[in-house]
Amino acid sequence: MNSINMKTLGFTDRLAAESTLYNGLYVGRVFSQAKDLYKVMSEGGELMAEVTGKFRFEAKTLSDFPAVGDFVMLDRDVSATGNAIIHHVLSRKSAFIRKAAGTSNDEQVVASNIDTIFICMSLNNDFNLRRLERYLSIAWVSGAVPVVVLTKSDLSDELEQQLREANSVALGADVLVTTAMSEDGYSQIMPYIKDGRTIAFIGSSGAGKSTLINRLIGGERLDTNGLRNDDKGRHTTTRRELVLLKNGGIVIDTPGMRELGIESANLSKAFSDIDELASMCKFRDCTHAKEPGCAVQKAICAGKLSVERLLSYQKIKKEAKYNGLDFKQIETMKLNEMFGGVGGMKNARKFAKGNHRGR
Incomplete structure (x- = not known):
């Protein structure tokens, strides 16, 4: 196989500088993973790799292990006898994280070092601003x-109404309209796809992600299925994998991306309008309910902000706060909030005991 220019794989000057800390090792990028084995692309070509026993011992969480999209340091850059050995994972510029399977609160990196994330939503019954x-x-x-x-x-x-609605919530993000019916139906996304840039697609099943990716790749690499009668579609991608595009750029389509929860959420960007209004409220800890001088409620009364958007903001904020906690921890947090003004859990317990004695 011909040698590969790592810059076409997204290897930046920042990563190059970091890699010099590891003398005698070679750079590679993880393209896919199957259990404990990784397919890695290096300057010398494609090779299979695994982590060292030391790496496994020192890893504190699942997120420390290599993930699809990671740049790693290897003991070799060409395929030889046995698997290459991964010694280090270089710093990630971006990472999509989900809660690991099971009862643990451990987090797992689904994909990393993505430059642009295309959020796909179909303009049929699937169109949902809250989602x-x-x-x-x-x-x-x-x-x-x-x-x-x-x-x-x-x-x-x-179309025009839906486009206006999407722009009203997609603050700071571009909004594009595509159709798979024509050959150039995906042309609007092409300016975002450049040599060395990594892109990914998330969104509801049946929203056309696989169709768009097939058009970018230039073939039916990914199976596609339409929406079911309930408009939920069928999941068609079975594993995470990076794909090099003929015209430059790298694309990833992963089943893990559709399972992302609200482990953490950047509300200040996604809801920058509410964030800005909240800074003008009379009280710093304003709940935007019935407090006097609430700028958020004032904007709602003036028709500048919808009640539905505020409720969505509050719901996502609450989910992010409770995510990763078990039932008892959630109940404790709720009680602390309820009795926060009168001493928290201590007084909550006293209150409960007092009520019990009075029966």
């Missing part, structure tokens, strides 16, 4: 730049 807000919250916190892609415009009877 779009959730995706934007997840995208902003990852470190990648979100771009909203409204797909299947040929199925919409209210």
